[in-house]
Amino acid sequence: MSEVKAAIRDDLKTAMKAKDTLVTGTLRMLLSAIQAEETSGTAHALTDEEFLKVVAREVKKRGEAAEIFTENGRDELAAKERAEADVMARYLPQQLGDDELNALVDDAVAQVKDELGDDPTVRNMGQVMKIATAKAAGAADGKRLSAAVKARLA
Structure with missing residues (x-):
């Protein structure tokens, strides 16, 4: 258990x-x-x-x-x-603040940029979300994370 x-x-x-x-x-x-x-x-x-x-x-x-x-x-x-x-x-990890969430999204975007060799666009949102979701590990709501990624890529 x-x-x-x-x-x-x-x-x-x-x-x-x-x-x-x-x-x-x-x-x-x-x-x-x-x-x-x-x-x-x-x-x-x-x-x-x-x-x-x-x-x-x-x-x-x-x-x-x-x-x-x-x-x-x-x-x-x-x-x-x-x-x-x-x-x-109470049993969830502490939720990320706005600054922490934006830093996490920036890291994910940078990682995708390294993979693509170019700045990611909204078309690459799935790749960025996959990385950002793994890094957040339950510390950010999916809706909030998606909105931050979309704002960063737009």
């Missing part, structure tokens, strides 16, 4: 003892998503990278649900979804 999964289980026990229903329910949902990922296809223990993808996906789901609830005037449900996302986000 990975260290992070063990930490989630310990946090779940603590939340259950404290009778914190929000954290208890959220961590149970997260563990369920992790277990579903582990047992899909060929059963295997998740790598740290796969674990981060599962947590990021669950946080993103909560954020999207909160937006939909807000649009439809259901602020109490939106607040619950945001609170769940905050609990799950």
Whole structure:
């Protein structure tokens, strides 16, 4: 069992003892998503990278649900979804600031420039995104990363 999964289980026990229903329910949902990922296809223990993808996906789901609830005037449900996302986000790496993100994008663009021998354009966005995503390793939201790459290449 990975260290992070063990930490989630310990946090779940603590939340259950404290009778914190929000954290208890959220961590149970997260563990369920992790277990579903582990047992899909060929059963295997998740790598740290796969674990981060599962947590990021669950946080993103909560954020999207909160937006939909807000649009439809259901602020109490939106607040619950945001609170769940905050609990799950504890297990993600610290998100990059704007300066760090721009530096990462610049490095990726420079690497692609070395490969191509010319300045990359928007047509080479896929190559830049592949490198930038690998370097970010879950520390930047895909939407934010894509926008930064697009702005840099435009």
